[in-house]
Amino acid sequence: MSAMPTEEIDFLYVASHKLSNATTPAEQLDAVSDYARTTGAMAGQLFYMSASEDTADLDANPWIEFAAEWTSDEQPLLGVGKRVQTPMTNFAQTAMTQPVRPILVSDVSTDSRVDADTQTNFAQLGIQSLVQLPLNSKGRWVGAIAFMWDRPKQFTRRDERIYQALLQQVTPVIDSVRLLAQIHDRYIAEQEARRELEILYAASEALNAANSLEETLMAIFSLPIQHPASLAIFENFDQSKASSIDLYQLSKRSSAVRWERVKLVDLPIAQIPPDTHLLDIENVLTDPRLDPLSQAFYIQRRAFSTLIVVLKQGERCLGGLTFFAGSPNAFTEQDRRMAVGIGKLVVTAVERRRLYIEAESARQRAELLSQVNASLSKATDEASILSAVAQYTQPIGVNTMMLLYADVDESTLVARSIPAGIWREGRALSVTDWFPPSDDRPMFESDWWVEGFDRIVYIENTADDPRVTEEQQHLFRKAYDAQACAAILLRTAGRTLALLSIFWVEPHQFSAEEKDMFSQIMQTLASVITSRRAYLAEKERARQLQAVANVSAVATGILNEQELLRTISDLTSHSFDDLHFMIYLLDPTGRYLVQRTGVAAENEVVTVDNWRLVIDMESQTSLATQAANTRQIVIEPDIKLTDRPFTLMIPDARSEMAVPLIAANTVFGVLSIQSSEINRFTDSDKLVMTTLADLIAVAIQNARLYQQAQEIATYQERNRLARELHDSVSQALYGVSLGAQTARILLDIDPTRLREPLDYVLSLAEAGLTEMRALIFDLRPESVEQEGLIAALQKQTASLRARHGIDLETEFCPEPSIPLKTKEALYWMVREALHNIMKHAQASRVTVQVEKVQQNLFVKVTDNGVGFDTTREFPGHLGLRSMRERASKLGGHLEIASQPNEGTTIQISVPLRMTLV
Numbered sequence: 001m002s003a004m005p006t007e008e009i010d011f012l013y014v015a016s017h018k019l020s021n022a023t024t025p026a027e028q029l030d031a032v033s034d035y036a037r038t039t040g041a042m043a044g045q046l047f048y049m050s051a052s053e054d055t056a057d058l059d060a061n062p063w064i065e066f067a068a069e070w071t072s073d074e075q076p077l078l079g080v081g082k083r084v085q086t087p088m089t090n091f092a093q094t095a096m097t098q099p100v101r102p103i104l105v106s107d108v109s110t111d112s113r114v115d116a117d118t119q120t121n122f123a124q125l126g127i128q129s130l131v132q133l134p135l136n137s138k139g140r141w142v143g144a145i146a147f148m149w150d151r152p153k154q155f156t157r158r159d160e161r162i163y164q165a166l167l168q169q170v171t172p173v174i175d176s177v178r179l180l181a182q183i184h185d186r187y188i189a190e191q192e193a194r195r196e197l198e199i200l201y202a203a204s205e206a207l208n209a210a211n212s213l214e215e216t217l218m219a220i221f222s223l224p225i226q227h228p229a230s231l232a233i234f235e236n237f238d239q240s241k242a243s244s245i246d247l248y249q250l251s252k253r254s255s256a257v258r259w260e261r262v263k264l265v266d267l268p269i270a271q272i273p274p275d276t277h278l279l280d281i282e283n284v285l286t287d288p289r290l291d292p293l294s295q296a297f298y299i300q301r302r303a304f305s306t307l308i309v310v311l312k313q314g315e316r317c318l319g320g321l322t323f324f325a326g327s328p329n330a331f332t333e334q335d336r337r338m339a340v341g342i343g344k345l346v347v348t349a350v351e352r353r354r355l356y357i358e359a360e361s362a363r364q365r366a367e368l369l370s371q372v373n374a375s376l377s378k379a380t381d382e383a384s385i386l387s388a389v390a391q392y393t394q395p396i397g398v399n400t401m402m403l404l405y406a407d408v409d410e411s412t413l414v415a416r417s418i419p420a421g422i423w424r425e426g427r428a429l430s431v432t433d434w435f436p437p438s439d440d441r442p443m444f445e446s447d448w449w450v451e452g453f454d455r456i457v458y459i460e461n462t463a464d465d466p467r468v469t470e471e472q473q474h475l476f477r478k479a480y481d482a483q484a485c486a487a488i489l490l491r492t493a494g495r496t497l498a499l500l501s502i503f504w505v506e507p508h509q510f511s512a513e514e515k516d517m518f519s520q521i522m523q524t525l526a527s528v529i530t531s532r533r534a535y536l537a538e539k540e541r542a543r544q545l546q547a548v549a550n551v552s553a554v555a556t557g558i559l560n561e562q563e564l565l566r567t568i569s570d571l572t573s574h575s576f577d578d579l580h581f582m583i584y585l586l587d588p589t590g591r592y593l594v595q596r597t598g599v600a601a602e603n604e605v606v607t608v609d610n611w612r613l614v615i616d617m618e619s620q621t622s623l624a625t626q627a628a629n630t631r632q633i634v635i636e637p638d639i640k641l642t643d644r645p646f647t648l649m650i651p652d653a654r655s656e657m658a659v660p661l662i663a664a665n666t667v668f669g670v671l672s673i674q675s676s677e678i679n680r681f682t683d684s685d686k687l688v689m690t691t692l693a694d695l696i697a698v699a700i701q702n703a704r705l706y707q708q709a710q711e712i713a714t715y716q717e718r719n720r721l722a723r724e725l726h727d728s729v730s731q732a733l734y735g736v737s738l739g740a741q742t743a744r745i746l747l748d749i750d751p752t753r754l755r756e757p758l759d760y761v762l763s764l765a766e767a768g769l770t771e772m773r774a775l776i777f778d779l780r781p782e783s784v785e786q787e788g789l790i791a792a793l794q795k796q797t798a799s800l801r802a803r804h805g806i807d808l809e810t811e812f813c814p815e816p817s818i819p820l821k822t823k824e825a826l827y828w829m830v831r832e833a834l835h836n837i838m839k840h841a842q843a844s845r846v847t848v849q850v851e852k853v854q855q856n857l858f859v860k861v862t863d864n865g866v867g868f869d870t871t872r873e874f875p876g877h878l879g880l881r882s883m884r885e886r887a888s889k890l891g892g893h894l895e896i897a898s899q900p901n902e903g904t905t906i907q908i909s910v911p912l913r914m915t916l917v
Helices: 006-021 025-031 034-038 090-097 116-125 157-209 213-221 292-300 333-378 382-396 470-480 512-555 561-575 623-630 683-749 755-779 782-786 789-804 820-841 879-889
Strands: 043-050 063-071 083-085 103-105 129-137 140-149 229-234 244-250 257-263 278-281 305-313 316-325 398-408 414-424 427-429 457-459 484-492 495-504 580-586 592-599 614-616 634-636 655-663 666-675 807-812 845-853 856-863 893-898 904-911
Touching: 006 025, 006 034, 006 157, 025 043, 025 063, 025 157, 034 157, 090 116, 090 129, 103 157, 129 157, 140 157, 157 213, 157 333, 213 229, 213 244, 213 257, 213 333, 229 333, 278 333, 305 333, 316 333, 333 382, 333 512, 382 398, 382 414, 382 427, 382 512, 398 470, 484 512, 495 512, 512 561, 512 683, 561 580, 561 592, 561 683, 580 623, 592 623, 592 666, 614 623, 623 634, 623 655, 623 666, 655 683, 666 683, 683 755, 782 820, 789 807, 789 820, 789 845, 820 845, 820 856, 820 879, 820 904, 879 893, 879 904
Parallel strands: 807 845
Antiparallel strands: 043 063, 043 140, 063 083, 103 129, 129 140, 229 244, 229 316, 244 257, 278 305, 305 316, 398 414, 398 495, 414 427, 457 484, 484 495, 580 592, 580 666, 592 614, 634 655, 655 666, 845 856, 856 904, 893 904
16 A cells, blocks of 8 residues: 555644544544535535444334524525434445445435435525445444535545545544433433423422312422423313313412403314314414414413423313413423323322212212202292202202192193193292293103103203294293293103293203203102192092082082082082183974083173073084083183184183083083183093083982972962862851851841851851951961960860860970971971871871970870871872971981871980081
8 A cells, every 4th residue: 555645644633643632522523524625525524324233224213303504695504403314225325335435426316326216305405416424433423424516526536545544533532422312412411301390299299289270270380390280171071072271370460379260152262172282382473373363362372482281181071281381482391291191190189080070079969969959858839949950950040940739631742731830039939920821732742752851851042043933932031031041851661740940041052060950859759740630630539529519518408400510500609710610401393502600701700681692502602611512521722713602701811611401311501611711621521521521410400390399389279279279168158158148038038037047157256267267377387486386286276176075285494495497396296197197197196296306306196096007108198208308308217107097106315406407
């Protein structure tokens, strides 16, 4: 080998001297760059390379970090500090196969070692030729030094010798310096890591001691970190269900945590993508990810660069931990590492707080639910039921609650709704005092329950909910002043019982906790409403049956039809205060229904003496005529939905029921009932009204039969009087007439013989006068009222002695202290018994006795006549039947003892304190 020229040795000596004094990558590059500069190089670069220690691993893409650079025009070619991953091109592979020899490329565009991609990159940088010194120490890659020319260059053997010598000199120097730097960097990194671990340990202790989100933020501020932080927590700790975010930030003035709630629509940057863990915004003013609202939000807080650590627990995004600085590009790698490490600890603290809040909330909900359930179990009316539910609803902003009971028809569909309870602004109200003036109840609309009757309908905003019609929106605003609603349908055994509607004045977003509470309350409430409705139904049934019993008790005791109808009208109006009754009776021809009771057009009570409504039985529009003609109940659920004209008892009538009055298979008329409610009449009402109509029909039949009996009795009494007059007074008057004629004849023949016929006339006149007085006394015994029962019986028995010449004995106690009506009834019964004796018994001796025994009065009439068989019937003879009825009305009873040819004994007993029913 020939010796190296002296100038080359001198040149290398200078380079070696510079290398020995170089302490930085720039000085190292400068030490070996003098030769390249003298030959026109445009730039020089020193870059470190990280690759596998196995030089045969050419498939790995090494990382290249540019450590130093110079250019002839002092303009950066690639930039110091830049770190890129280079693909393993053909040129790179060639370089790595020659780790101990320099690579000289005279023209990158024609050199076969330079692949197309590398040519393109060189062309973009203006490189036409280059020298690359691979830095490989003992098989371990350190990096490379490259010199570039902007024109093709023909390299000489001298160039090869010098670059080979520089390569041998620079490789161990750069390797040793870099190793020292790496050792120093590792030491510094270890110190920083130790400090970071100490900070994270302190953060862990402080965060573990935090019992609130405010204390969590204070724990972060207690750490020795450079940048301030803020804590953002999504509503309910869940981004997917949140509409707002809570911000916790330390106030510089008071050193206290300041809280504010921001709607997500006002801070779009808070809508963090699901796969994001760290959001690094180096410059708030230029970052394209920031929208104007979020940018203004940060600028207002003088945060010009931010680090947002996303706080995630599993799939749930809890919020974010934000570090901010007052200048752009303020965060280092260490800041990012610390932010992520602290963020992991904060996630644990926030999740622990979330679980505590949920557990505490669950405990409070359980206590409140227990309290509500306890109050519901003690509720005795609708007001107390709503007040029990209000223990939960009032604190969450509910303004109004409405409880509607549902009446269902045979198909179990809701036929009508009944306002049962109103709670408004903190107190229960009377349904009669407050209720929306509307016939329609939109909450029972079937399309609200398309997801199932057991689902609660939640309407967060009536203005944009497609289930709410415009009419319903108007009703909600006008009646309830509401823009949000929860409708709870209460059902049991497949039947709808009630609907609880809960209203908010403002739109309301329902949380999962609220929905869970409402579902829990619904279960208990359904049971309570079931019991309540069963109690009300039983109470209503008892009230209706009592009303029917009252009508029955009164109707059987009134035998005057006019008085009977008036009494029934009064009873029904008082017993069924929400219904309006009208009784129609058939006229004698059977062609018309004539209104006998009810309400006239002027809302006056109708009697038989004033206004009457007459309906032709051929009418096709009247429910009353339909009921009479078909002998069946006829119901119109809503009068306004039919075109047929109706005879309204009340101006606001909406439904009507007509029930035929039938007794002994005869239609007497129709009972018509009207209500101001739609679909008012249920199956229970049908049963009650049918029973009531039957009672009224029987009472009318009895009254008419009694009237007929009275007419028959009057006729028979007239015949008896006629017979008495004929048998006694008429015969006496005939005798007087004969005696007078005899006296007149004797007056002309022999006046001395006038005494005998005149005495005869006088005796007949006195007998006729006595008989006439007895008959008059029979017709009107004033002595019972004026002198008492005993005196009247004494006069009656004396009259019979004188008239019939019969042996009649009496045994009377002192005048009893009993009502006048009782005395009159007893007198007529004794008179009837004596009349029967004189007419039928053929008796010669009669005894009449009246005596008091303890609290009873006994009257006994005994004769020695022919007697009769008491088991036989005597059609057409009403005397004994009349006596029994009178005794029954006195609360007593009548006993008859008789046999043929053995006389008869009639005994009447009545209590002294009993009056006529």
